[in-house]
Amino acid sequence: MNLKLKQTPGIYVVGFMGAGKSTVGRHLAHRLGWSFFDTDEEIEAAERATISDLFAARGEAEFRRIESDMLRQHVRWIGRGRPAVLALGGGAFTIDANRDLLSRHGLSVWLDCPFEVVRRRVEQATHRPLARDPEAFAALYHDRRTCYQLADIHIPVESDDPEATVSAILAHPFLK
Numbered sequence: 323m324n325l326k327l328k329q330t331p332g333i334y335v336v337g338f339m340g341a342g343k344s345t346v347g348r349h350l351a352h353r354l355g356w357s358f359f360d361t362d363e364e365i366e367a368a369e370r371a372t373i374s375d376l377f378a379a380r381g382e383a384e385f386r387r388i389e390s391d392m393l394r395q396h397v398r399w400i401g402r403g404r405p406a407v408l409a410l411g412g413g414a415f416t417i418d419a420n421r422d423l424l425s426r427h428g429l430s431v432w433l434d435c436p437f438e439v440v441r442r443r444v445e446q447a448t449h450r451p452l453a454r455d456p457e458a459f460a461a462l463y464h465d466r467r468t469c470y471q472l473a474d475i476h477i478p479v480e481s482d483d484p485e486a487t488v489s490a491i492l493a494h495p496f497l498k
Contacts (some may be wrong), residue, residue, distance in 0.1 A: 331356070331405035332397065332428025336415040336473055338463050340440035341433040342484060347409035349484045350491060356405040361392050361414065368392070373411070382413075389414050397427045416469040425474070431491055432473035437463050439479065 333356075335347040344360045351358035362373055365388055369376060376385045389411055400406050414420050415430065424430050440463065441456075475494050479487055491497065 330397075330401055330427040331403070332400040332424075333407045334415075334424045334428060334430045335407065335409045335433060336430050336470055337412065337433035337435060337479075338440050338466060338470070339412040340443035341412075341435035342443075342479060342482075342487065343409040343412075343433055345484045346433060346487045346491075347407045349488045351407035353488055353492065354405070354407065356407055358407050358409075359396055360409045361389060361396070362409075362411045364392055364396075365389060365411075386413065386417060390417060390420055393420055393423060397423055401427060412466065415473070416466055421469070421472060429475060429496060430473040431475045431477060432470045433477055433479050433487065434467075434470070435479040439482075 333350065333354075335343045335350070337343055344363075347360065348358050365376070365385075366372055369388065371379070373385070376388070393408075393410070393414060396406065396408055410420075415424070415432075421430075437460065441459070444459075475491065475496055477487060477490050477494070480490075481487065
């Protein structure tokens with residue numbers, strides 16, 4: 323296994339909303355025998371509010387601050403020897419400080435899901451504040467790809483089967 327993972331056993335699943343980060347992350351953690359955390363779910367529980375409500379009431383900048391705090395907390399736990407897979411919110415990896423933190427404490431895995439697939443997966447969702455405007459949604463997808471490309475591992479999502487994606491992650495040379 324990768325030396326970085328031996329020192330800090332954290333795998334951070336990144337990608338656009340609807341890419342399957344939470345589902346794939348849960349399956350990956352199960353296969354590894356590690357803990358799993360979804361940062362959006364953790365934030366909602368800690369703040370006792372939905373992501374959508376947090377965006378509406380406090381704005382995106384405050385949400386991103388809360389999200390970064392949550393990441394730092396989990397990275398500290400991982401640094402203490404608690405192996406974990408974290409599914410990050412779609413915007414978390416676009417913040418330089420978050421990317422820097424994660425690069426020093428494990429491996430990031432980008433689930434590169436085609437736009438039409440993520441659009442299909444989120445078009446019925448009302449809880450995604452950044453998906454409400456179709457044109458802005460498409461622009462955001464394309465803008466964020468430049469950040470996601472900085473992840474340690476790039477996994478094209480070619481199936482709706484999370485186990486196929488997990489197998490592709492585990493077959494990556496970084497994890498051998």
